[in-house]
Amino acid sequence: xxxxxxxxxxxxxxxxxxxxxxxxxxxxxxxxxxxxxxxxxxxxxxxxxxxxxxxxxxxxxxxxxxxxxxxxxxxxxxxxxxxxxxxxxxxxxxxxxxxxxxxxxxxxxxxxxxxxxxxxxxxxxxxxxxxxxxxxxxxxxxxxxxxxxxxxxxxxxxxxxxxxxxxxxxxxxxxxxxxxxxxxxxxxxxxxxxxxxxxxxxxxxxxxxxxxxxxxxxxxxxxxxxxxxxxxxxxxxxxxxxxxxxxxxxxxxxxxxxxxxxxxxxxxxxxxxxxxxxxxxxxxxxxxxxxxxxxxxxxxxxxxxxx
Numbered sequence: 139x140x141x142x143x144x145x146x147x148x149x150x151x152x153x154x155x156x157x158x159x160x161x162x163x164x165x166x167x168x169x170x171x172x173x174x175x176x177x178x179x180x181x182x183x184x185x186x187x188x189x190x191x192x193x194x195x196x197x198x199x200x201x202x203x204x205x206x207x208x209x210x211x212x213x214x215x216x217x218x219x220x221x222x223x224x225x226x227x228x229x230x231x232x233x234x235x236x237x238x239x240x241x242x243x244x245x246x247x248x249x250x251x252x253x254x255x256x257x258x259x260x261x262x263x264x265x266x267x268x269x270x271x272x273x274x275x276x277x278x279x280x281x282x283x284x285x286x287x288x289x290x291x292x293x294x295x296x297x298x299x300x301x302x303x304x305x306x307x308x309x310x311x312x313x314x315x316x317x318x319x320x321x322x323x324x325x326x327x328x329x330x331x332x333x334x335x336x337x338x339x340x341x342x343x344x345x346x347x348x349x350x351x352x353x354x355x356x357x358x359x360x361x362x363x364x365x366x367x368x369x370x371x372x373x374x375x376x377x378x379x380x381x382x383x384x385x386x387x388x389x390x391x392x393x394x395x396x397x398x399x400x401x402x403x404x405x406x407x408x409x410x411x412x413x414x415x416x417x418x419x420x421x422x423x424x425x426x427x428x429x430x431x432x433x434x435x436x437x438x439x440x441x442x443x444x445x
Contacts, residue, residue: 139270139272139273139276139294139295139296139298139330140168140237140294140296141168141273142273142274142276142277142280142298143235143276143277143280143292143294144168144169144172145277146276146277146278146280146281147159147172147205147280148171148172148175148176150280150281150284151172151175151176151179152175154203154284155179156201156202156203157176157179157202157203157205157284158179158180158181158194158197158202158203158204158205159172159176159179159180159181159204159205159207160180160181160182160183160190160193160194160204160205160206160207161180161181161182161183161190161206161207161208162183162184162185162186162187162190162206162207162208162209162212162213163182163183163184163185164207164208164209164237165207165237169207181193187206187208187212187213187216187217188216188217188219188220190206190208190213190217191206191217191220191221191224191225191232191234192220192224194206194225194230194232195220195224195225195228195230195232198225198230198231198232199228199230202231203231203233203284204230204231204232204233205233205235206232206233206234206235207235207237208235208236208237209236209237209238209243209250209252210236210237210238210239210242210250210252210255210293211249211250211251211252211255213234213235213236214234214236214252214255214258214259214291215254215255215258218258221234221259221262221289222262225289226262226263226264226265226288226289229264229287229288229289230288230289231287231288231289232289232290233283233284233289233290233291233292234259234289234290234291234292235292235294236252236255236291236292236293236294237294237296238250238252238294238295238296239252239255239269239293239294239295239296239329239330239380240252240253240295240329240330240331240380240381240421241253241380241415241421241424241425242295242296242297242330242421243296244418244419244420244421244423244424245418245419245420246418247418248414248415248416251415252293252381253380253381253382253410253415254381254382254384254385255291255293255381256269256293256328256357256379256381256385256386256387257381257382257384257385257386257389258385259291260357260358260385260390261385262289264288264289265288265289265290265291265358266283266286266288266289266290266291266311266356266358266359267290267291267293267356267357267358268283268290268291268292268293268311268355268356268357269293269295269328269329269355269357270292270293270294270295270329270355271299271315271327271328271329271330271331271332271333271353271355272298272299272300272301272332272333272353273298273299273300273301274301274302274303274309275309275315275353275355276292276294276298278309279292279309279311279355280292282309282310282311283311286311293329295329295330295380296330296421297330297333297421297422298330299330299332299333299336301317301332311356311359312356312359312360312361313356313361313364314326314352314353314354314355314356314361314364315352315353315355316350316351316352316364317332317336317351317352317353318336318339318349318350318351319348319350320339320343320347320348320349320350320351320372321348321350321371321372321373322342322347322348322349322372322373322439322442322443323347323349323350323372323373323374323375323376323404323439323442323443324349324350324351324352324368324372324374324375324376325338325339325349325350325351325352325376325378325435325439326352326354326365326368326375326376326377326378326387326391327351327352327353327354327377327378327379327387328353328354328355328357328378328379328381328386328387329355329379329380329381330380331378331379331380331430332351332353334378334425334430334431334432334435335351335353335378335432335435336351337432338432338433338435338436338439339351341432341436342436342439342440347439347440347443349372349439350368350372352364352368354387354391357386357387357390358390360390360391360394362394362397362398365391365394365395366394366395366398366400368402369395369400369401369402370400372402373403373404373442373443374402374403374404374405374406374442375391375395375402375404375405375406376406376407376408376435376438376439376442377391377406377407377408377409378408378409378430378435379408379409379430380409380410380425380430381409381410382409382410382411383407383408383409383410383411386409387407387409388407388408388409392405392407403442404441404442406438406441406442408429408430408434408435408438409430410428410430411428412428415428
């Protein structure tokens with residue numbers, strides 16, 4: 139996803155001098171071509187994420203569209219006050235880009251596990267929160283955010299799918315994508331968990347259980363009509379996120395259902411539950427250890443369907 143983001147931003151910067159990219163002293167090799175082609179549109183702020191956010195807000199207030207780039211926890215939790223008070227409060231055109239959502243940097247431990255970021259940032263007023271599920275969504279989201287005023291969070295995942303969109307398919311912030319059809323249940327995923335959701339769909343389909351799969355790439359604003367329709371027309375909802383179940387995708391979907399007074403026949407949330415993610419290991423290993431992989435999705439759908 140990171141490479142898809144950089145490629146699209148580089149293409150857009152060619153014709154849009156407003157675009158700026160600020161890194162918190164990482165992305166070497168990944169951002170080198172952008173920095174060489176657009177030296178006046180690139181800044182390395184150093185390991186100073188709070189200062190990076192203040193700098194980004196100032197540039198945005200002067201007419202730029204600024205993307206900040208850092209590892210998920212460092213670019214969000216470390217400078218949350220600056221995101222809230224400087225950028226979001228002033229509706230500044232600052233797009234906070236986080237590489238390594240969820241367990242992407244699993245081997246580096248809890249300091250690099252981003253498992254509360256979606257909950258915290260979607261709580262900020264007027265904050266657009268996007269977690270693409272594949273490379274196409276990441277690239278399209280990048281362009282959409284350039285054309286959407288205000289402060290936003292773009293959470294990129296190390297696990298990535300190069301899944302081609304359907305012919306004529308268009309990306310829209312605040313919408314979801316129905317990538318598979320079925321009525322036994324609806325699997326709603328956000329971010330890189332789309333790959334696990336699709337793997338679960340295939341396993342269940344081989345057992346005769348057809349599931350709808352929604353890629354809910356935008357958590358704020360959320361696609362309420364798609365969630366409500368899934369409640370009414372399928373056997374239940376299973377939300378899947380590489381994030382705490384508190385305040386993230388599952389909570390957002392539950393809020394939509396409660397506010398609309400439309401309740402699914404069954405509702406299961408798959409995400410991190412057991413406190414802090416203190417185990418160290420690769421992303422797929424941690425998904426399995428914490429029960430948020432395709433096997434966990436399959437088990438949840440089977441329980442809904444009574445299989």
